[in-house]
Each structure stands twice: as C-alpha cells, then as structure tokens.
Amino acid sequence: xxxxRRDDAPPPTAARGFRFPAFLNRRCKNGLRIYAAxxxxxxxxTLELVFPAGGHWDPPGMPGLATLSxxxxxxxxxxxxxxxxxxxxxxxxxxxxxxxxxxxxxVEVGLLASxxxxxxxxxxxxxxxxxxxxxxxxxxxxxxxxxxxxxxxEPGTLADELLARVLYLGTPYAESPLxxxxxxxxxxxxxxxxxxxxxxxxxxATLIAVGDLDPEALAAEIEEKxxxxxxxxxPPATEIVPTSRTGTTIHLIDRPDAAQTELRLGHxxxxxxxxxxxxxxxxxxxxxxxxxxxxxxxxxxxxxFTYGATTRLGGRxxxxxxxxxxxxxxxxxxxxxxxxxxxxxxxxxxxxxxxxMEETRRYIMGVFPYSSQTLGDVAKRLEVLSIYDLPDxxxxxxxxxxxxxDRAELLSLAHRHIRPEEIAIVAVGPAEQVGxxxxxxxxxxxxxxx
Amino acid sequence: xxxxxxxxxxxxxxxxxxxxxLHSDRSLPLVTVNLWYHVGSKNxxxxxxxxxxxxxxxxxQGSAHVPTNGHFRYVQQVGGVANGxxxxxxxxxxxxxxxxxxxxGLWLESDRMGFLxxxxxxxxxxxxxxxxxxxxxQRIENQPYGQASERLYALLYPEGHPYRWPVIGTLxxxxxxxxxxxxxxxxxxxxxxxAVLTIAGDFEPAEALERAxxxxxxxxxxxxxxxxxxxxxxxxxxxxxxxxxxDVFADAVLMPRIYIAYATPPYGSREWYVADLLSSLLxxxxxxxxxxxxxxxxxxxxxxxxxxxxxEAAGTFTLxxxxxxxxxxxxxxxxxxxxxxxxxxGRIDAQALERARKRALTDYFGNLQRLDMRADxxxxxxxxxxxxxGVARESEAYSTISAEEISxxxxxxxxxxxxxxxxxxxxxxx
Numbered sequence: 082x083x084x085x086r087r088d089d090a091p092p093p094t095a096a097r098g099f100r101f102p103a104f105l106n107r108r109c110k111n112g113l114r115i116y117a118a119x120x121x122x123x124x125x126x127t128l129e130l131v132f133p134a135g136g137h138w139d140p141p142g143m144p145g146l147a148t149l150s151x152x153x154x155x156x157x158x159x160x161x162x163x164x165x166x167x168x169x170x171x172x173x174x175x176x177x178x179x180x181x182x183x184x185x186x187x188v189e190v191g192l193l194a195s196x197x198x199x200x201x202x203x204x205x206x207x208x209x210x211x212x213x214x215x216x217x218x219x220x221x222x223x224x225x226x227x228x229x230x231x232x233x234x235e236p237g238t239l240a241d242e243l244l245a246r247v248l249y250l251g252t253p254y255a256e257s258p259l260x261x262x263x264x265x266x267x268x269x270x271x272x273x274x275x276x277x278x279x280x281x282x283x284x285x286a287t288l289i290a291v292g293d294l295d296p297e298a299l300a301a302e303i304e305e306k307x308x309x310x311x312x313x314x315x316p317p318a319t320e321i322v323p324t325s326r327t328g329t330t331i332h333l334i335d336r337p338d339a340a341q342t343e344l345r346l347g348h349x350x351x352x353x354x355x356x357x358x359x360x361x362x363x364x365x366x367x368x369x370x371x372x373x374x375x376x377x378x379x380x381x382x383x384x385x386f387t388y389g390a391t392t393r394l395g396g397r398x399x400x401x402x403x404x405x406x407x408x409x410x411x412x413x414x415x416x417x418x419x420x421x422x423x424x425x426x427x428x429x430x431x432x433x434x435x436x437x438m439e440e441t442r443r444y445i446m447g448v449f450p451y452s453s454q455t456l457g458d459v460a461k462r463l464e465v466l467s468i469y470d471l472p473d474x475x476x477x478x479x480x481x482x483x484x485x486x487d488r489a490e491l492l493s494l495a496h497r498h499i500r501p502e503e504i505a506i507v508a509v510g511p512a513e514q515v516g517x518x519x520x521x522x523x524x525x526x527x528x529x530x531x
Numbered sequence: 532x533x534x535x536x537x538x539x540x541x542x543x544x545x546x547x548x549x550x551x552x553l554h555s556d557r558s559l560p561l562v563t564v565n566l567w568y569h570v571g572s573k574n575x576x577x578x579x580x581x582x583x584x585x586x587x588x589x590x591x592q593g594s595a596h597v598p599t600n601g602h603f604r605y606v607q608q609v610g611g612v613a614n615g616x617x618x619x620x621x622x623x624x625x626x627x628x629x630x631x632x633x634x635x636g637l638w639l640e641s642d643r644m645g646f647l648x649x650x651x652x653x654x655x656x657x658x659x660x661x662x663x664x665x666x667x668x669q670r671i672e673n674q675p676y677g678q679a680s681e682r683l684y685a686l687l688y689p690e691g692h693p694y695r696w697p698v699i700g701t702l703x704x705x706x707x708x709x710x711x712x713x714x715x716x717x718x719x720x721x722x723x724x725x726a727v728l729t730i731a732g733d734f735e736p737a738e739a740l741e742r743a744x745x746x747x748x749x750x751x752x753x754x755x756x757x758x759x760x761x762x763x764x765x766x767x768x769x770x771x772x773x774x775x776x777x778d779v780f781a782d783a784v785l786m787p788r789i790y791i792a793y794a795t796p797p798y799g800s801r802e803w804y805v806a807d808l809l810s811s812l813l814x815x816x817x818x819x820x821x822x823x824x825x826x827x828x829x830x831x832x833x834x835x836x837x838x839x840x841x842x843e844a845a846g847t848f849t850l851x852x853x854x855x856x857x858x859x860x861x862x863x864x865x866x867x868x869x870x871x872x873x874x875x876x877g878r879i880d881a882q883a884l885e886r887a888r889k890r891a892l893t894d895y896f897g898n899l900q901r902l903d904m905r906a907d908x909x910x911x912x913x914x915x916x917x918x919x920x921g922v923a924r925e926s927e928a929y930s931t932i933s934a935e936e937i938s939x940x941x942x943x944x945x946x947x948x949x950x951x952x953x954x955x956x957x958x959x960x961x
Contacts, residue, residue, distance in 0.1 A: 085745045087596045087642060090605050091634035097560035097733065122558070123896050164827060167817035171886040174893045176816055193893065220830060227833050227855060231785045234675045338783065340672035341665065372603040372613075382600055385661030388669050408669045410661075440608035447610005447629050450559050455900040 099450040101476040102459055105296040109308025112284035116463040117296035120456055125175075126194045126292025127460050128201060130208045131467055133315045134186030134280035136258030137398050144253065145260015149225060149268055150276040151181035154188055156217035158210050163217055166207060173200050177207060183258055184353075184398045185468050186280065194293035201299075205306065209283065218270050229262050236509045237408065239334055240343040243528060247332060247505040248349055248402055252321045284312035287467035291460045321399030323349035326503040331525045335512035342414040342510030346421050347404030348503050353396045353469050359482045360494055365394045367441040367491075368428055368499075369405060375424050376405060384420065386413040398469070403499070411510055415518030418508075422501055429495040432488050445483050449476075538899070540909055540919045541736050547752040548724025551743045552909050552919045554731040556902065562732035564636030565625040565906040566644070567914045569727075570720035572700070573619045573693035573759050573844060581700015582716050584617040585663055585708055590624065591615070592655040595646035599655060602639055609635060619694055620843040621914055627903050630733035637746040644726065645750035647717055653710050660705060667699050675784045676955050686776045687792050687847065687951035689769045691762045694844060722753025727913045731906035761844055768794045768845070768949060776951040781958045786833060787860040788853045790953040791867055795839065795846040795944045799916055804928035805940040806839035806848045811894075812879070812887035812937070813837040813850065813870065820870055820883070821852065831858045831866070843915055848945065860954045868947070875942040879934040891929045 085091070104118035136147045155177055156163045170177035174193035181187070188208040192200040232238045242257055249255040256264070288307070290299055326348065351357055362370075369376040369392025380390040386409045395401015405425075409417040452458055466475055508515055512527060519525045541553040572583050593599040606613040611628035624643075626636045671677040681697035688694045699705070728747065730739050764770065796802040814821045814837045825832035832852040840847040850871075854863045898904050899922075912921040 083745070085634075085638070087638065087646070089596070091638050093609070093629075093631035093635070094633070096629060096631040099560050123900055125893060125897060164818055164823055168882075168886065171816050171818055171890060172882075174889040176890075191893070193889070220827075223830065223855075224826075224833065227786070230856070231675075231833075234783055234785050236673055340668040343673075371607050373600065373607050378600065381662055382658065385658045386665070388662055388666035408665070408673065410665055410668070440604070443610050444607045445610075448612060449610075450561055450629075451610075451612060451627055454559065454561075454902065455897075 101453060101462065104463065105300055106473050107300050107304070109304050111308055111311050112314065113308045114287040114467060115290070115300045115303055116287060116467065117290040117294070117300055118459055118463065119294060119296055120291055120459055121293040123456075124194045124293050125191065125456060126197060126200075126290065126294050127189060127191050127456050128204050129187055129189035129289045129460060129464070130204065131287045131289060131464055132186045132281045133285055133318065134276070135181050135184040136253055137183055137318055137321070138280060138316070139253045139258070142264065143268065143272070144256035144264050145225070145258070146268055146272060146276050147186060147280070148181045148258050149221065149260065149265065150273040151179050151186040152221055153213050153218060153273055154179035154211045154277070155207050156221070157212050157214045158206050159212055160206065166203070169203055173203070175200065177203065179207070181258065183401070185464070197294055197299065201302070208281070211277065213270050213274055213277070215270055218273065222265055222268070225259065225265050226262050229259060229265065232257075236336060236339060236343040240345045240507050240509045243332055243334060243509075244345045244347050244402065244404060244505060244507045247330065247507065248323055248347065249321070250324050252323070254321055254323075254399065254401065280315050282312040282315055283307050285315035289460050289463045289467065291456045291463070318398050323400055326505070329502065329504050329506065329523055331506045331519050331523050332508070333512055333516060333519060333525050333527050334509045335527060336509055337511050337513070339411070339510045341408045342411050342508050342515050343408050344414065344417060345404055345406055345507040346418070346504050347402045348500055348505065349400045350395055350403035350498060352398055352400050354398070357494060357498065358396065359479060360486050360490065361394055361498055363441055363445060363483055363486050364428070364491060364494055364498070365392055365403070366445055367433065367437065368392050368424065371444055373440070375428070376421060379420050379424060380407060380409070380417055384413070384416070386410055386417045411514050414508060414510060414515045415521055418506060418519065418522060422504075425499055425501045425504070429492070429499045429501075432492050435488060438486075438488055438491065442483055442486065446480050449480060537920060537923045538905060538909060541740070542913070542919050543740060545723065545744060545748055547748065547750055548722070549747050549750075550727045550913055551740060552727060552729040552913055553736045553739050554729070554905060554909055555734060555736050556731065557733045559902070560630045560733050561627055561902055562630040562633045562636065562730065562734055563625060563627045563902045563906040564633070564640055565623065565729040565731070565903070565910050566640050567727045567729070567910040568622045568721060569725050569756070569914050570622055571618050571620040572696065572698040574720065575693070575696070577696060578704065579708075579712060580696040580704045581663070582708060582712060583622055584699050585659065585705060586713060586716055587615045587617045587622050588659040588663060589651065589656065589713060590643050590647070592659065593650040594643040595649045596642050597639060597650075599650070605635060605639060611636075617698055618841075619698060623907065623910065625903055625906065633730070633734060633739065634742060637742055640728070641746040641750065644721060644723065644747070647721070648714060651710065651714060651717070656708070656710050656713060660708060663699070663705050664702065667702060667705065671699070675782065676788055678780065678782065679788065679790060679953060679955055682778055682780055683790050683792050683849070683951060683953045684847070686778050686953060687769070687794055689762070689771060692769060693759060693761070694842065694847070719754070720756065723747060723750050724752050725756050727910045729906045729910040729913070731909070732902050759844070767796070768944070770948060778952070779954045779956060782955050784955055784957050786853050786856060787863075787954055787956045788851060789860050789863045789867065790849060790851045791864065792847055792849040792951045793945045793949045795848045797843055797845050798841045801928065802940055802944065803839060803846045804925065805932050805936055806846055808887060808891050808929055808932050809874070809937050809940065810837040810839055810848075811891045812884060815887055815890045818883070818886060821850075821867075824870070825852055825863070825866060831855055832863060841911070860956065864952060871941050871945050875938055875945070877934070877938045879937060881934065884934055884937075888929055892926060895926060895929065
C-alpha cells in the first residue's frame with residue numbers, strides 16, 4: 082500500500098486526455114447542415130432542428146414574437162393536433178418540444194434509440210408543416226401573458242429586466258425574449274406565421290442527432306428527405322447597438338416587504354463571435370464564475386452578505402451583458418455594492434497572481450469533460466458550433482486558447498472590457514432602508530415596478 | 532428499454548464500519564468521490580433545527596490539514612466540481628475530478644471525516660450562520676411560494692414526527708446554533724460507521740479499494756448512532772380524522788397555488804414506486820392527465836405538478852396546481868381530488884399508463900448518464916437498504932406496476948382523511 086501524507090494535497094497520478102466526441106458534419110445541397118454523433122452510453126437519442134430564429138430577430142416593438150412563434154410550432158399539423166403530437170412523441174419514449182432562445186429557435190425530440198425512424202418522421206412533420214391553429218394561439222397567449230404578470234412578483238427577474246432596459250433601450254435586448262404584456266397582445270396568427278416562414282427554412286437549419294445511432298445511415302436518410310429541395314434562406318442577424326453610457330447610474334425598485342435586496346451590476350460586453358470572447362470567459366470565471374471566484378469569496382465567505390454571488394458573460398450573437406448577480410442582506414446592500422466595485426476596479430488595475438491564473442485555467446479545462454457527459458451536453462455543444470458558425474475542431478482549439486492566456490493578456494483584457502465607470506447598478510428591495518445606502522454612492526433613480 | 536441492467540459495482544466494509552462501493556466506468560477520464568452520511572434534519576430536535584444543514588456548510592470550512600475554503604480551491608484548481616446537500620434523511624458530499632486526482636478527493640473527504648474538530652472555529656461558524664440566514668431569505672422568504680414546502684410538511688406531519696420541521700431550520704434556531712452543538716453533532720453522526728463512500732468512474736477497483744483503505748482505514752469507529760424514534764400510527768400513517776389539515780397563507784404572489792399532500796409508505800416500498808409512476812401519469816408530459824385537463828382543455832391552471840419525496844421515514848406524495856387569474860382555488864382543489872377519485876375507481880387509460888411507464892424509465896436511465904448521479908444512486912441504495920444492488924429492482928417496478936395497483940394505492944393512501952391542503956393566495960385578496 083503506498084503511504085499517505087495528510088499534511089498536503091496528494092499528487093496526481095498519470096492524467097488521461099479527453100477529446101470532444103467525433104461527429105459527422107455534412108452540408109446538404111439546399112444548405113441544410115447535419116451534425117451527428119454516436120454516443121452509445123444509454124439506449125436513448127435526441128434529434129434537433131436548429132434555426133436562426135431567436136429573440137435577436139424580434140422586429141422593433143414586437144418583443145416575444147420569436148419565442149411565441151417557436152412555442153406554436155408543436156401545437157398542430159394538418160394531420161395531428163397538439164395533444165396528438167405530444168402522445169406520438171411520448172409513445173416513442175420521449176418528448177417533443179419547440180422553443181426559442183436569444184440566438185436560435187429549435188424543434189427537438191427525445192426518444193428511445195430503437196424508435197429513430199418514427200421520431201425523425203414526427204420531427205420532420207412538426208418542424209416543416211405546422212398550422213398554428215387559432216385556438217392554440219389564444220391559449221398560449223393567455224399562458225404567456227399570465228407568465229409575464231407573474232414575473233413582476235419575482236425580485237430576481239425584476240432586477241434582470243431593469244438592468245436590460247437600462248443597458249439596451251431601443252434594441253431587442255431591452256426586453257425579455259418572452260416579450261411584454263402589451264407586445265404579446267398584438268401578436269396574432271399572421272405575425273407568427275410570417276415569422277415562421279421567414280426564419281425556419283430548412284436551407285438555413287442544422288439537424289443535430291446525438292445518441293445510440295449510426296451517423297452515416299441517419300445522415301443519408303436526412304439528406305434524402307430534407308436536403309434536396311431548394312428553400313429560401315433566413316435573414317441574417319442584424320447588429321445590436323447598446324445604449325451609449327457615460328458614468329455610473331443607480332436604479333432602485335421598491336419592494337417594501339422584501340427580505341433581501343436583489344442586486345445586479347453590469348454593462349454591455351462583446352458577443353460570442355468576438356475574438357476576445359474565449360479569453361474573457363477565463364476572466365469571468367476568475368472574477369465570478371466559480372465558487373472560489375473573487376466576488377463570491379469576498380461577498381459570501383469574507384463578509385457573509387449573501388448565499389452566493391456570480392458574474393456572467395452574455396455570449397450572444399450581439400453584445401450581451403456582463404453582469405454581477407447576487408441577493409444580499411438588506412442592511413449590507415451599500416457595502417456589497419462597494420465590494421463589487423472594488424473587485425471590478427482591482428481586476429483591471431492589478432495583475433493577477435500566476436497561481437490564481439493557473440487555478441482558473443485548470444478549472445475551465447478540467448470541467449470540460451464533466452460538462453460533456455450526457456447526450457444533451459454533446460448536443461448543446463454542437464448547437465453552439467452551428468449557431469455561431471464555428472469550425473469542427475473548435476473545442477480542441479478552445480482548450481488550447483484557454484491554456485495560452487497569460488497574466489499580461491488578462492490585465493489588458495480586463496482593462497478594455499471591464500468598465501466600472503459605465504456600470505449600471507440595479508437594486509430590488511425595501512427602498513426605505515436600501516435607498517440611503519445607495520444614495521451614498523450617487524444619485525438614485527427610483528423606478529416604479531412594471 | 533427491455534433490458535434492465537444492474538449498474539456494476541463492488542461493495543466492501545472496512546473494519547471501522549465504513550461501507551465502500553466501487554463502480555468502475557472508464558469511458559471518460561473522470562472520477563466521482565461521493566460520501567453519504569446517514570444524518571439529516573430528522574435526527575434533530577425541535578428547538579435545535581437546521582443543525583444538519585448548517586453543519587453541511589461547516590464541512591466546507593476546512594479541517595486539520597485543509598485551510599478554510601481550501602476544499603473548493605483544491606478541487607476547482609484541478610478542474611473538479613464539488614458540492615453537498617442535506618435532506619430530512621441524509622447529508623451528501625461529492626466531488627467529480629479528473630481521474631488522476633482520485634487521491635485528492637479521498638484526502639479531502641477523509642480529512643473532514645477524521646480531523647474536522649481542530650478547524651471548527653467560532654469565526655467560521657459566525658460567517659456560515661450569516662450565509663445560511665441569507666440562503667433562507669433568498670430561497671424561502673423572498674421567493675413567491677417559497678414557504679410552501681415547510682408549511683405543507685408542518686401540516687401533514689403531526690407533533691412528534693421529524694418531518695414536521697424544515698431541513699434548513701427555523702430562523703431562530705439557525706441564529707441560536709452554538710459551536711458546542713455543532714461539535715456534538717459532528718461527534719455523534721460523522722463517523723465511518725454512519726457513512727457510505729462511493730467511488731465511480733475511471734479506475735481499477737482493486738487500486739481504488741486500496742486507496743480508500745489507506746485514507747479512511749485509520750479513522751476510528753464512532754459510538755452507535757442514536758436511532759430516530761418515529762411515532763407509530765395505527766394505520767401506518769398520521770391520520771387525524773378529528774381535524775381538517777388545511778392552511779391558507781397569504782403571500783406576495785399573483786395567483787393562488789393549491790397543494791395537496793399525503794403521507795405514504797417510504798422510499799423502497801412497492802407503494803413508493805407506484806406513487807412515482809402515478810406522478811408521471813398525472814404530470815409527466817403534455818399528454819398527462821393534469822396537463823391535458825387543467826392546462827390544455829379547461830385552461831384553469833397555469834401549471835401543475837406531482838411528485839413523491841424520496842423519504843426514508845415516509846414518502847410524501849404531493850399534487851400542486853397554480854390557478855389562473857380569476858379561477859377559484861376551490862375549483863382547482865376539487866379537480867385535483869376528482870382525478871384521484873377517478874383513479875381510485877379504476878378509471879385509468881391503458882395507453883396513458885404505457886406512456887407514463889416509458890417516461891418513468893427513460894427519465895430513470897437518462898439520469899444515469901452522469902457519473903455523479905450514478906454514484907449518488909448507489910450511495911442511496913446502500914444507505915437506505917444496505918445494498919448497492921437495486922437498479923434492476925427499481926426499473927422492474929416501473930415496468931410491472933399494474934393499473935390495479937395504482938388504483939389500490941390511491942384508494943388506500945390518498946383518502947380525503949389523509950389529505951393536507953395548503954393554499955398560497957395573493958396577499959391583497961386574502
């Protein structure tokens with residue numbers, strides 16, 4: 082038995098490498114792309130059609146159109162009603178769902194691997210020939226409107242939404258992709274069908290198949306059935322320009338009975354395809370993207386202000402937000418804001434230690450296989466390649482890029498991309514106690530809720 | 532999903548009583564180290580609630596050879612993830628690491644099992660008490676419907692039952708916790724003979740067993756664990772025919788939400804799997820009974836759910852639905868009860884049951900794609916039933932439960948007299 086020594090961390094044994102699973106990548110005649118990976122771990126599979134049809138493409142004044150249109154796709158075809166579609170998917174041991182995020186819309190089906198053929202047929206029928214029945218539109222609009230009303234009762238959501246409005250007024254990013262009660266009321270069958278016909282052509286789509294399946298055989302069938310007939314192409318993404326900001330601003334929503342303050346501090350950041358995006362992920366991880374990040378250790382472990390604090394980098398087609406999120410004890414609101422600002426200033430003026438750099442690099446590289454375990458994980462990573470048009474060997478180079486970032490590059494990145502001088506500070510809490518604490522930092526705009 | 536394979540495992544017991552379960556899977560260069568301690572909030576006493584959970588926080592504050600916050604730092608700097616959780620019945624701790632760092636995981640877990648007390652300081656306790664108070668505010672007090680779960684359990688379980696108080700504890704008990712209570716809690720429950728160590732992933736079993744023995748073998752066995760004395764009830768459940776268990780709580784919410792819950796036989800019993808399959812039949816997918824009736828057809832609910840809690844002392848079978856604006860809570864509660872009556876009367880659609888069965892099985896196996904979930908399942912089976920085998924038995928249950936069994940379950944365990952009803956209603960309307 083090899084001896085143990087408790088006084089220091091034991092050394093590792095020989096490391097084994099990890100590579101992202103091999104996958105087939107084929108472009109069909111009409112432009113449809115196919116990604117297919119065999120992951121035989123469990124007798125399950127997922128098939129997913131991804132389209133350039135996210136909230137990014139919501140027309141001015143119509144936030145919510147992309148997500149509402151997407152949710153209508155699985156609500157009926159000429160041959161099957163909403164519940165019949167659901168039953169057919171569930172008979173295959175799975176589910177079918179259609180939805181949209183900021184950067185894409187998708188129709189996906191999960192299934193027992195033995196049911197690949199009928200699942201593919203169902204997916205094709207639903208994604209290419211939905212009929213958008215009036216009854217289902219009315220029903221989904223009612224559910225959506227209620228959901229939007231309900232969000233006014235969620236302090237974290239209120240804070241997120243106010244931050245978005247401050248940073249992105251006049252752009253699609255100003256509102257939740259779910260839209261507003263007013264905009265949803267104006268969406269009817271014509272608008273939804275029109276959005277669908279422009280944004281869901283197969284020639285602009287990617288079919289992602291992951292699971293216990295044969296990629297070559299499946300790709301041949303997809304190509305035959307979906308890849309030959311020419312289609313129109315979806316409109317490209319337009320540029321989103323954030324509100325121009327000079328100086329810090331402070332915004333407060335009063336919730337007199339709240340037990341805590343929800344806090345957000347943020348500004349616009351670079352998009353997913355910007356060359357600095359990957360190195361910024363490292364910066365974000367070090368600052369607020371893991372338990373041992375600077376901001377979490379400061380606010381939670383050093384001061385006990387909160388159960389947790391995180392930072393997030395938008396990672397969208399457009400310049401999504403960089404934001405710090407936390408919920409803090411009411412009496413510590415002002416102190417927590419000062420600590421966050423201190424950490425943002427510190428990262429852009431002082432070089433990070435080599436130890437802290439190395440810890441963060443190794444964390445990101447180490448968790449990569451952990452977050453590639455399931456069919457869903459692999460499908461998500463293929464989605465990213467498709468939506469942001471990244472090369473097949475992206476994930477190999479991604480890890481190399483993370484490994485290559487040094488302290489000088491990090492400081493220069495932080496200096497350029499972290500901008501405390503134009504940050505928006507948003508708080509949702511009891512104004513009577515929170516207001517004076519924030520007023521010590523600058524003028525406070527009190528915003529009425531909703 | 533015809534074959535129901537057992538997860539492969541080896542099971543050993545060290546001389547100090549620690550059970551070691553090994554599940555080798557070399558497909559990814561990852562290893563999970565998972566420790567279950569058979570202690571949760573049901574081992575606490577009223578007036579000292581929340582100790583098991585507060586203690587979970589203290590276990591990340593360092594031990595004799597690991598500095599405060601060193602646990603996360605050591606794990607994250609090699610690319611691992613770590614966490615812990617507390618329930619009524621158990622507390623678990625786990626890290627998933629690149630497989631070259633198996634020793635690191637074993638070092639960290641054995642250090643806090645064997646050498647915690649020297650690092651347990653008043654200062655660390657003060658900080659973590661503040662963190663937990665904020666956790667309680669964030670998750671429970673400042674969340675719409677956040678207080679539902681603790682109110683429902685307090686309603687369903689009578690005085691003397693340990694599921695009556697919340698896992699996170701009451702605010703006054705959290706604030707009042709002393710360092711002596713925390714120390715005594717550790718000495719009583721955090722011993723090798725009250726724990727299961729599960730290692731899953733990329734390793735040779737013989738080697739991993741040798742490492743487990745090296746790191747944990749020298750930790751002395753603790754005293755016998757004080758048993759939890761459960762109140763006994765004439766019909767196996769806390770019936771209270773003399774009083775209606777009903778609570779209406781006004782909260783900052785838009786819509787009333789209606790909960791009905793029943794105390795049922797515990798996790799592991801045949802009835803528990805019946806309740807789980809029934810949950811799938813009621814709300815598992817869009818075609819499920821509650822979704823298609825309340826949300827789709829009648830459009831009286833915004834959402835609906837059903838589940839049975841993985842309780843060792845009792846299962847808690849819960850139905851919930853949120854009333855759409857303008858819909859009375861009474862109507863929703865009546866519909867929920869009506870569905871159960873239909874089922875008790877034997878009206879179960881055969882095809883719907885087959886769909887629910889498939890869904891339950893794909894969910895069960897879908898969850899086992901992740902190494903940490905597999906380790907946690909083996910630990911759960913070992914802690915509660917003394918044997919990591921059980922995957923075949925569990926999946927067999929979902930495959931074989933009949934419509935008659937489901938009807939019988941509802942008729943027996945979900946009678947009106949067994950029910951606790953909780954409505955969370957909008958403040959202004961109250």
